[in-house]
């Protein structure tokens with residue numbers, strides 16, 4: 220007879236012996252082996268549903284096995300699944316046009332779209348674009364707490380030294396600038412005041428040549444671009460004050476520095492707008508996207524850049540060519556996803572669901588002293604877990620226990636077994652970063668709050 224437990228042990232032993240761990244996160248000691256998924260749920264081999272509140276780091280915004288998008292994959296598979304990137308196919312062209320036309324309406328600038336596979340690879344492409352446009356300048360600004368991927372170039376502009384430590388430097392690392400993370404900012408300051416302070420500290424770098432970034436005699440900065448996540452993702456879903464980016468952009472404009480917006484995690488309506496930068500009223504020079512572009516069905520990523528930077532004369536054919544760039548399976552499903560986004564009022568939907576979810580986590584905060592901070596923009600929400608004594612000192616151990624219990628799949632909802640899939644981020648790895656399906660139902664939001672409540676109670680009891 221087939222023994223599912225023995226089969227799982229066999230797979231784990233093989234993984235232990237033959238799989239590199241370098242291409243995974245292995246955040247928990249014994250990651251579950253899932254066997255199915257649907258909508259907001261993953262299923263284990265016993266059929267236990269796990270409510271997923273992270274959706275593959277926000278790559279599956281439109282729900283698991285989304286019928287419309289899965290059908291697009293099947294259609295593409297049956298028509299034109301493969302074509303070398305030296306030739307053209309309709310899906311790629313229409314997809315690029317749709318994104319560029321949308322960007323032109325929103326940012327008032329003409330531009331072009333460039334594809335790759337994976338977020339970090341698109342970041343690499345953006346670095347080439349920026350360097351090329353600025354005459355080879357290789358220095359960048361980026362934020363403390365920022366995350367842009369783990370390829371060589373991307374990890375140089377990602378704040379954590381952990382991702383560089385073993386490998387040395389392959390190019391200059393970014394200069395990391397303070398992000399207005401209000402909960403952990405100076406006391407007695409409003410969110411807006413703290414945003415203004417961060418902008419002022421950044422602007423101070425340009426006051427005199429002795430601050431190391433600016434030559435006033437020729438009016439030139441040593442730095443080419445500032446890489447930003449409008450809402451920090453891996454950094455813990457940190458939402459800056461709404462006046463922050465206008466202030467920052469003015470400093471950049473005054474000193475000829477480009478703004479590169481990384482929408483890889485927060486794009487595609489995660490925050491209630493197609494691009495999260497739209498909340499802040501500034502225009503990017505380059506915008507990078509990935510993850511939910513194909514609802515996680517194909518690792519397609521890309522970037523939009525304004526015309527002057529990316530004309531074929533300036534950034535010629537072959538600049539970053541790779542075999543699978545703009546592959547038809549990816550562009551086929553991304554085109555369908557873009558059409559779905561154009562036809563559906565995700566803006567109102569995400570706003571309403573996000574407001575309900577935020578109410579729920581505020582209620583949790585009123586019940587559990589371990590919750591130091593909650594916040595949310597659309598369906599990008601955060602719960603910062605702290606020591607109960609002061610509701611401030613980060614408590615990673617507490618949140619790790621929550622993750623383990625959620626993944627053990629023995630919570631209960633309305634008399635049925637449940638698991639909960641959570642992801643942890645934040646500067647102190649103590650923030651539950653919530654990125655549920657944008658299609659999550661009201662009932663599922665109630666379930667999420669109830670299961671989170673159970674987790675807080677259980678871990679607090681364990682002591």
Ligand SMILES: Cc1ncc(COP(=O)(O)O)c(C=O)c1O
Pocket residue numbers: 276337338339340342366367368369448452453481482483484485509510
């Ligand atoms: C903001 C941001 N940029 C870049 C990346 C890297 O993307 P990928 O993991 O597809 O290389 C990520 C991934 O989490 C991200 O969240």
